[in-house]
Amino acid sequence: MTDCSFVDFNIIVQGSQAPYLVHASYRQYTATGRLEEDIGDPMWLGRLEQMVATHGRPGRTAIEELGALLYERLFHHDVRDLWLRACADLDRGTAGVCLRLMTQSPAVAALPWEMLFDPDRNLAFARSIRTPLVRTETQFRHVGRTRSLRARLPLRMLAVLPEDPTTQIHPAEETRRLNEALGSLSPEVIDVALLKGRFSVVDLRQMIDRLRPDIVHITTHGQPEGVLLWQGETPVLTPASVLRTAFDDAESVRMVVLNACATAQGALNRSLASTGAQLLQSGVPAVIAMQSEIEESIAGDFTQHFYQALFTGPCPGIVPTAMSLARSSLYALNPDSIGYATPVLWLNVTDAALFDAAQLPKSIFRPQPPSVPRSHEIQALRKRLEETEAWFARLTPPDSTVLPLSLRPMQRMLQELLREIEDLLVQVHHLDAEPPTERSLNQYDEKLKMIDVKREAADRIAAILREAQS
Numbered sequence: 223m224t225d226c227s228f229v230d231f232n233i234i235v236q237g238s239q240a241p242y243l244v245h246a247s248y249r250q251y252t253a254t255g256r257l258e259e260d261i262g263d264p265m266w267l268g269r270l271e272q273m274v275a276t277h278g279r280p281g282r283t284a285i286e287e288l289g290a291l292l293y294e295r296l297f298h299h300d301v302r303d304l305w306l307r308a309c310a311d312l313d314r315g316t317a318g319v320c321l322r323l324m325t326q327s328p329a330v331a332a333l334p335w336e337m338l339f340d341p342d343r344n345l346a347f348a349r350s351i352r353t354p355l356v357r358t359e360t361q362f363r364h365v366g367r368t369r370s371l372r373a374r375l376p377l378r379m380l381a382v383l384p385e386d387p388t389t390q391i392h393p394a395e396e397t398r399r400l401n402e403a404l405g406s407l408s409p410e411v412i413d414v415a416l417l418k419g420r421f422s423v424v425d426l427r428q429m430i431d432r433l434r435p436d437i438v439h440i441t442t443h444g445q446p447e448g449v450l451l452w453q454g455e456t457p458v459l460t461p462a463s464v465l466r467t468a469f470d471d472a473e474s475v476r477m478v479v480l481n482a483c484a485t486a487q488g489a490l491n492r493s494l495a496s497t498g499a500q501l502l503q504s505g506v507p508a509v510i511a512m513q514s515e516i517e518e519s520i521a522g523d524f525t526q527h528f529y530q531a532l533f534t535g536p537c538p539g540i541v542p543t544a545m546s547l548a549r550s551s552l553y554a555l556n557p558d559s560i561g562y563a564t565p566v567l568w569l570n571v572t573d574a575a576l577f578d579a580a581q582l583p584k585s586i587f588r589p590q591p592p593s594v595p596r597s598h599e600i601q602a603l604r605k606r607l608e609e610t611e612a613w614f615a616r617l618t619p620p621d622s623t624v625l626p627l628s629l630r631p632m633q634r635m636l637q638e639l640l641r642e643i644e645d646l647l648v649q650v651h652h653l654d655a656e657p658p659t660e661r662s663l664n665q666y667d668e669k670l671k672m673i674d675v676k677r678e679a680a681d682r683i684a685a686i687l688r689e690a691q692s
Contacts, residue, residue, distance in 0.1 A: 225316035226537035226579075228354070230572065231308050233296070235325045242330060246301045248308050248319075253300035260329035270334070273560060278515065282557040289339025289346060296338075309343065318352045320542055320574070324359060328493050331357075334513065336549075336563040344638030349549040349562055351645060354542035356569040359494060359502060368570045371507040371541070373436040373476050375581045377412045379404070380435040384442050384450060385420050387457045391518060393418055396441045396481070399522045403529035406657050410583045411533060420452040423460050427468035434474035436576075441521070444482025444512065446496055462497040469504040476576060477508040477541065479528075481521050486511035486566040498568065507571045508541055512564050520552060520561035527551040534586065534652050538579040541569065547652075550645045554672055587657055600658055603666050607650055610673055614643060617684060621691075629690055632683055639680045646673050 229249065235257055236243040244255040259266060269288055273280050297305050308319045321338075325331040336348040338355060347355040359365050381400055383393035397416065404412055417429050430438065443450040448461040469475055478501050480486075488496035494503060498511030510528075512521070531547035532539065545567045552562035619636055646669050653666045 225318070226540050226543065227317045228320040228542070228574070229308070229311070229317055230322050231305065231319050232322045233301075233324070235296075235323075235327070235330050238327055239329075242327065244296065244301055246304050248304055251304055251307065253304040255296075255299050255301040257295060257330065259295060260327060261332040262329050266333065278517070278561065278564075279556075279559045285337055285558075285560060285563070286339050286341070286346070288334070289337040290341040292333060292335065292338050293340050297340075312352060318354065321347055321353060321355045322358050322569075323355065324357070326493070328488055328495065331488065331493075334560075334563060336513070336566060337560070342634065344634050345641070346553070349546055349553050349645075350641065351536075351543055351546045351550070351648065352641075354546045356542050356545075356567045356574075358570055359499070359568065360570065365494075365503055365570065367505055368507050369473060369476065369505050371476050371569075371571045371573060371576055373474075373577055375412075375577055376410050377437060377577060378433060378435040378474075379412060379414045379437040379439060380429060380433055381414055381416050382426060382438060382440040382442070383416065383418045384452060385418070385457075386443065386450075388443070391441065391443065393441070395518075395522060396525065399526045400439070400529070402659075402661060403526045404533070406587050407533055408583055408586055408588050411586050420455065422453050423451055423464055423468055426451070427472075430468055430472050430475065434472075436474060436476045437479070438469075438475055438477075439479045439481065439525070441481040441525075444480065444485040444497065446484050446487040448497055449480070449482050449485065462495075462500040465497060466500045466504050469501055469506055472504075472506075475506055478506050478510070479525075480509070480511040481525055483512055483515045486513040498566065502568050502570060507569070508576070509568045510545070511566055511568075513566050514560075514564055516561060516564045520556070520559065520564070523552060523555065524548055524561075524565055530652055530656075532576070534655055536648055536651070538582060539575045539577040541576055542567065542574050547645070547649065550642075551649060554642070554646060554649075554669070599663060603663065603670065604654070606670050607647075607654070610670065610677065611647065613677065614640075614647070617680065619684065619687075626690065629687060632687060636680055636683045636687065639676050639683070643673055643676050643680070646676075 232247045234245045236245060240258055240260055242257040244257050246253045312319050323335055336355060338347045345353065347353050383396055400414065404414055415433055417426065440449065445459065448459050449465060450457055451460045452458065480498055485497040488499060494500060498509045502509045528544055528548035532544035535544055535547055537543040549562040650666060650669050653662050656662050
């Protein structure tokens with residue numbers, strides 16, 4: 223069973239210009255270091271321009287190289303030693319380690335920290351359920367009172383889907399995605415209301431006042447300065463400061479999901495200038511936004527995977543875990559895309575639970591009408607799952623301490639493959655717990671095929687390492 227608890231590894235990057243002071247804390251220990259660069263450095267600008275030139279698909283190797291550079295700049299000397307201490311605890315224990323990052327300078331915040339990659343462990347922080355990465359902002363200068371994240375079931379969600387004058391975004395498709403993720407859940411778990419068509423920020427505020435939702439999910443076009451809504455019959459860019467007025471006194475709102483491009487992208491000369499960050503300033507404890515442009519299909523996949531993980535995943539209600547699982551799914555579907563690293567999670571509370579899993583009813587799904595049984599297909603998938611889990615349980619990674627140094631990179635590759643397989647197995651179990659649909663059975667089959675590919679690679683590497691030991 224997955225342990226849903228985390229120990230925080232806090233990193234605060236202080237200062238207004240390079241070099242910056244890095245202060246890290248973990249359990250009772252602290253460490254300090256320096257960060258010598260920010261987004262204004264020509265090297266970082268060049269790297270990010272290359273990402274843009276590939277339309278967000280630079281390839282897995284390029285993404286990991288950029289993430290490794292971020293890791294090497296942030297984790298060195300005492301800070302790296304403290305992180306290694308956390309890794310040792312992670313290996314010995316069952317609790318995860320949540321990396322909580324606060325950056326005072328907008329030029330440091332603008333770096334793509336969600337790509338952070340530990341090259342020694344082949345570990346991508348943001349898509350690992352053992353090491354989720356969140357951003358936080360606790361300076362009283364910028365953020366006042368933050369509401370509690372916890373809400374009582376049933377949760378209320380307001381899905382905000384303004385008409386798109388360009389027809390690039392399809393509200394019907396986003397509605398379908400939400401229904402795939404949430405439609406089968408009991409009304410004792412969540413109730414979803416829709417706000418669609420042409421409406422203004424005033425209409426949105428009135429709807430929030432009337433429904434008092436716990437979650438507000440907004441899908442529209444976005445820019446660093448705001449999001450697209452309507453004013454009468456005219457589409458308008460609603461500035462972030464204006465959108466914030468809908469949330470300033472909305473005490474019921476615990477989480478806002480901005481499924482809109484560039485809404486986590488701020489200005490380099492002003493702290494918390496992005497649309498997402500300004501909603502954080504309104505007192506909302508959890509805000510998810512996109513730090514760059516994101517393809518509609520990837521944004522839709524994120525919606526579906528995030529809410530599925532949040533309500534039916536191994537850690538129901540735990541927002542960072544749901545975020546990591548959603549990112550892991552995006553990575554598994556397209557490892558060459560930066561899509562998995564595009565969503566940003568700000569979490570301004572230490573209790574990361576949106577709801578208490580103990581409150582969930584015994585059966586979280588709606589009663590399903592009789593359907594044509596597909597038991598033979600389900601049984602075949604479950605048999606493949608059982609065989610894979612039996613293989614996973616039998617596989618014992620070789621002892622790295624007796625391996626030649628030249629083979630230790632292969633050992634790390636094996637460890638990363640096994641982590642990815644473990645994440646995929648968790649996702650398959652989510653699908654197995656859902657009422658079977660055409661889409662869920664297809665996803666079940668696709669994920670098992672992904673596991674088969676990684677399993678074959680893991681067997682090859684393990685055979686090489688065993689032969690070297692003999």
